[in-house]
Amino acid sequence: MSAQHIAARRPGFMERERLQDFLDVFRLLGYRTLGPVVEEETIQWREVDTIDALPTGVHARQGAGEYRLEEQSDDRLFAWNHGPQAIKPLLFSAEETLWHERLMADGQVDIKQTLPEVKPTAIFGVRACDLAALALQDRHFLSQQNPDPHYRVRREALFLIGVDCAFSAATCFCTSTGDGPSLGEGFDIGMAELDDGYLVWGGSAKGGEIIDGLSLEPATEAQLNSMIQGTDRAAAQQHRFLPGETELKQLYDKLNHGHWDEIGERCLSCGNCTAVCPTCFCYSTDYHRTLDGRSAEMKRQWDSCFSQTHSSMGQFMLRRETALRYRQWLTHKLAGWQEQFGRSGCVGCGRCITWCPVGIDLTQAVAALLDGGLADV
Amino acid sequence: MFDPHLPHSAVIDRRVQESPGIFSLRLQYVDTHVQDIFEFKPGQFNMLSLFGVGEVPISIVSDPDDSHFFDHTIRVAGRVTEALSRLQPGDRVGIRGPFGRGWPMAQAEGQDVVVVTGGLGCAPLVSVIRYLLRRRDRFGDIHILQGVKNEDDLIWRRQYELWSREHGVNVQLAADMPGKAWPWQQGLVTELINTLDLNLEKTVSMLCGPELMMLAAIAQLRDMGLADQQIWLSMERNMQCGFGQCGCCQVGPKFVCKDGPVFCYSEVADFLGAKGF
Ligand SMILES: Cc1cc2nc3c(=O)[nH]c(=O)nc-3n(C[C@H](O)[C@H](O)[C@H](O)COP(=O)(O)OP(=O)(O)OC[C@H]3O[C@@H](n4cnc5c(N)ncnc54)[C@H](O)[C@@H]3O)c2cc1C
Ligand code: SF4
Ligand code: SF4
Ligand code: FES
Numbered sequence: 001m002s003a004q005h006i007a008a009r010r011p012g013f014m015e016r017e018r019l020q021d022f023l024d025v026f027r028l029l030g031y032r033t034l035g036p037v038v039e040e041e042t043i044q045w046r047e048v049d050t051i052d053a054l055p056t057g058v059h060a061r062q063g064a065g066e067y068r069l070e071e072q073s074d075d076r077l078f079a080w081n082h083g084p085q086a087i088k089p090l091l092f093s094a095e096e097t098l099w100h101e102r103l104m105a106d107g108q109v110d111i112k113q114t115l116p117e118v119k120p121t122a123i124f125g126v127r128a129c130d131l132a133a134l135a136l137q138d139r140h141f142l143s144q145q146n147p148d149p150h151y152r153v154r155r156e157a158l159f160l161i162g163v164d165c166a167f168s169a170a171t172c173f174c175t176s177t178g179d180g181p182s183l184g185e186g187f188d189i190g191m192a193e194l195d196d197g198y199l200v201w202g203g204s205a206k207g208g209e210i211i212d213g214l215s216l217e218p219a220t221e222a223q224l225n226s227m228i229q230g231t232d233r234a235a236a237q238q239h240r241f242l243p244g245e246t247e248l249k250q251l252y253d254k255l256n257h258g259h260w261d262e263i264g265e266r267c268l269s270c271g272n273c274t275a276v277c278p279t280c281f282c283y284s285t286d287y288h289r290t291l292d293g294r295s296a297e298m299k300r301q302w303d304s305c306f307s308q309t310h311s312s313m314g315q316f317m318l319r320r321e322t323a324l325r326y327r328q329w330l331t332h333k334l335a336g337w338q339e340q341f342g343r344s345g346c347v348g349c350g351r352c353i354t355w356c357p358v359g360i361d362l363t364q365a366v367a368a369l370l371d372g373g374l375a376d377v
Numbered sequence: 378m379f380d381p382h383l384p385h386s387a388v389i390d391r392r393v394q395e396s397p398g399i400f401s402l403r404l405q406y407v408d409t410h411v412q413d414i415f416e417f418k419p420g421q422f423n424m425l426s427l428f429g430v431g432e433v434p435i436s437i438v439s440d441p442d443d444s445h446f447f448d449h450t451i452r453v454a455g456r457v458t459e460a461l462s463r464l465q466p467g468d469r470v471g472i473r474g475p476f477g478r479g480w481p482m483a484q485a486e487g488q489d490v491v492v493v494t495g496g497l498g499c500a501p502l503v504s505v506i507r508y509l510l511r512r513r514d515r516f517g518d519i520h521i522l523q524g525v526k527n528e529d530d531l532i533w534r535r536q537y538e539l540w541s542r543e544h545g546v547n548v549q550l551a552a553d554m555p556g557k558a559w560p561w562q563q564g565l566v567t568e569l570i571n572t573l574d575l576n577l578e579k580t581v582s583m584l585c586g587p588e589l590m591m592l593a594a595i596a597q598l599r600d601m602g603l604a605d606q607q608i609w610l611s612m613e614r615n616m617q618c619g620f621g622q623c624g625c626c627q628v629g630p631k632f633v634c635k636d637g638p639v640f641c642y643s644e645v646a647d648f649l650g651a652k653g654f
Contacts, residue, residue, distance in 0.1 A: 098382040101428070101471075108407070109428065109469060113380050145635075146381035146620040252629065255651060282624035285617045289429030296429030298382065300617075303625065310625055313615055314455050324653035332627065339630035 012216025043083030166230030171350030264323025384471030420479030495586030524566025
């Protein structure tokens with residue numbers, strides 16, 4: 001963490017006991033409060049009213065195709081590294097109705113937009129990689145010529161309370177993509193968890209006001225040092241990495257590499273990787289009549305470059321072989337995105353590695369594909 | 378806020394059966410305000426939906442200056458197009474659009490235009506041909522070259538015959554396997570291109586059809602000296618949204634629906650014909 005970065009934070013200190021009051025502030029302001037909760041042996045975003053619901057001392061052991069929560073003796077509530085989902089499903093719903101129409105007696109059809117009903121929502125414990133992914137999804141869904149109203153409604157209702165990562169999972173590699181482990185931007189309030197409490201600071205005007213209202217003591221030198229030690233430790237725990245973006249662009253020069261077929265033999269084409277990836281945005285639509293026959297609705301649901309239909313045009317399928325689907329995913333994510341969005345689509349969260357049932361690791365795939373092919377960089 | 382997912386109702390004003398498998402619909406938005414602000418360029422497309430049946434991308438083939446209606450020419454290909462073919466005047470469809478980037482009509486002004494189509498469909502280029510014919514004096518020679526495999530695949534024969542009667546229009550048809558009564562060439566569309574005497578300084582070529590055919594045509598045009606910037610083509614991919622959001626239509630880093638469907642050859646050269654794209 002750079003000196004400038006720390007100076008800009010000017011955090012205040014909040015004891016762990018005050019965290020409930022802090023949560024209550026949002027409830028009083030009318031927010032629904034989401035936080036990390038252990039469910040189905042993973043960390044999930046759920047509505048939390050009390051701090052007791054948060055995972056005390058829970059750390060996540062992650063590896064290729066492996067995720068296990070472990071309790072340690074500390075009192076930390078944010079020591080875990082992310083569960084299967086980032087913020088994506090809260091904004092870009094896995095399935096939703098886009099519009100609905102009714103056939104009227106006079107033969108006219110009445111078409112109605114079906115925007116989601118949302119409550120202002122504050123999310124506690126968002127990570128740096130989640131925010132980087134969110135910024136990319138914002139670009140995709142909002143900064144285009146045709147912004148998405150469904151995504152926008154949910155997005156505008158969000159209040160984000162980020163937290164620095166003080167530990168990394170073995171699958172994390174956000175230092176190499178430049179997206180973590182310390183919070184960069186895009187949050188309303190930032191937090192760093194220390195052994196006995198939190199350093200908190202405003203990241204937006206809204207967030208700053210709330211922090212000012214808490215009248216916290218400014219952080220001491222020792223507390224600032226602990227904060228830095230936390231993210232330094234998280235960074236040092238990472239051992240996976242991706243090459244720089246210029247090198248990643250060369251994946252398009254490797255379309256005929258034999259390694260695609262090796263992965264194609266192992267990959268189940270299950271689409272887990274695209275479902276957990278916080279930046280994947282593909283969807284398909286489904287337009288059908290409802291049971292009464294007089295109404296119809298247009299739905300969209302997440303699609304994936306691993307699905308049968310993604311590359312189908314009637315009888316003709318562009319990517320029948322799994323190797324081609326994996327190639328589509330990796331080349332798009334790491335190279336194609338650069339042309340489309342000005343940066344690679346990977347924020348180094350490692351979810352696709354953790355949640356792949358056969359443990360395929362994109363960092364290894366990239367190393368194998370680019371190995372010996374970097375002579376001209 | 379404008380919702381790009383939301384269709385507007387349009388009513389069928391006229392239906393023409395062009396050939397056994399092809400029909401045209403003349404449409405008008407029910408909401409006159411929507412019709413008034415509807416503007417498009419040749420090569421752009423609409424997403425056409427039929428109540429609870431499905432939604433498909435279809436090029437707009439009418440002239441951009443005809444502001445009271447717009448036309449689609451559709452070939453029955455499967456479930457949705459089949460259902461659309463049963464519609465009659467007075468019936469309604471849903472329309473979203475126009476989407477995509479059209480043909481380089483400004484670049485083509487004052488130039489000879491070589492239109493190359495192949496296979497079963499040439500709808501994205503019908504609009505161009507009509508556009509050129511209606512503004513005949515603004516363009517040089519017009520060559521319309523169409524290649525089919527079998528004679529019977531020329532599903533819109535009448536239209537080609539009509540175009541061939543227009544002044545300054547050179548229509549050439551080739552069938553790979555013609556029958557006895559085939560009055561035109563035997564062979565491939567590339568052989569038709571080969572017979573052209575291209576003015577390399579002032580020619581734009583526009584292609585549409587199966588990608589293998591387009592690749593062969595592109596190779597031929599480049600051999601004859603056309604630069605990549607003079608070669609344009611229209612592509613088709615799985616389209617769910619039509620405006621660069623669903624990701625299904627991507628070819629390498631391009632969204633066909635938004636960056637295309639009309640591309641300059643140089644923009645897609647790396648991926649055209651590459652397996653898996
Ligand atoms: C930009 C663009 C412009 C087009 N313009 C025209 C036109 O003007 N006239 C015309 O007749 N056809 C046009 N097509 C092709 C037309 O969209 C398909 O024939 C149609 O989607 C087939 O749907 P179906 O349900 O009848 O066939 P099915 O074979 O049952 O198709 C099932 C699904 O596959 C996909 N699909 C099948 N064929 C195609 C295809 N060629 N391109 C993209 N997706 C496909 C669609 O999602 C379709 O819903 C265009 C396609 C694109 C991409
Ligand atoms: S590609 Fe994998 S590591 Fe990168 S952002 Fe997506 S899920 Fe995370
Ligand atoms: S790479 Fe792994 S997670 Fe992704 S589709 Fe293949 S088997 Fe599933
Ligand atoms: S059709 Fe959805 S991105 Fe192109």
